[in-house]
Amino acid sequence: xxxxxxxxxxxxxxxxxxxxxxxxxxxxxxxxxxxxxxxxxxxxxxxxxxxxxxxxxxxxxxxxxxxxxxxxxxxxxxxxxxxxxxxxxxxxxxxxxxxxxxxxxxxxxxxxxxxxxxxxxxxxxxxxxxxxxxxxxxxxxxxxxxxxxxxxxxxxxxxxxxxxx
Numbered sequence: 001x002x003x004x005x006x007x008x009x010x011x012x013x014x015x016x017x018x019x020x021x022x023x024x025x026x027x028x029x030x031x032x033x034x035x036x037x038x039x040x041x042x043x044x045x046x047x048x049x050x051x052x053x054x055x056x057x058x059x060x061x062x063x064x065x066x067x068x069x070x071x072x073x074x075x076x077x078x079x080x081x082x083x084x085x086x087x088x089x090x091x092x093x094x095x096x097x098x099x100x101x102x103x104x105x106x107x108x109x110x111x112x113x114x115x116x117x118x119x120x121x122x123x124x125x126x127x128x129x130x131x132x133x134x135x136x137x138x139x140x141x142x143x144x145x146x147x148x149x150x151x152x153x154x155x156x157x158x159x160x161x162x163x164x165x
Contacts, residue, residue, distance in 0.1 A: 094137035
């Protein structure tokens with residue numbers, strides 16, 4: 001009868017094989033995790049780039065809109081400045097008010113300011129004009145300031161929010 005020799009497994013060799021298999025699996029897991037992290041980082045960077053591009057495009061669009069309206073806004077600023085200067089002059093020299101100054105105020109009110117003003121500016125100019133015509137000269141300095149504030153707010157809405165307070 002032939003004898004089959006019973007072999008005992010070599011423990012060291014077995015452990016080396018186990019360690020090699022675990023190392024390979026760990027390497028594959030690390031590589032897979034690296035790929036996942038890379039994809040996530042790439043997606044995040046792409047998203048941030050797209051958001052920044054959209055913000056830049058919006059800012060450019062706003063700048064171009066202001067530039068397109070610049071001639072109108074500059075003229076509007078001149079008219080508002082003239083109204084402010086007229087109301088201030090009237091407020092300071094109300095009792096010595098000349099017919100020419102009074103007429104210019106109403107020309108601005110009924111003319112160009114009607115084209116550009118909002119309701120707040122219209123109301124402050126009307127209040128100022130009514131007080132001027134009624135002879136309430138002591139009220140004119142404060143009302144003149146209200147006209148200036150309304151002009152500033154009007155320009156801030158269309159030109160730059162930095163102007164508003």
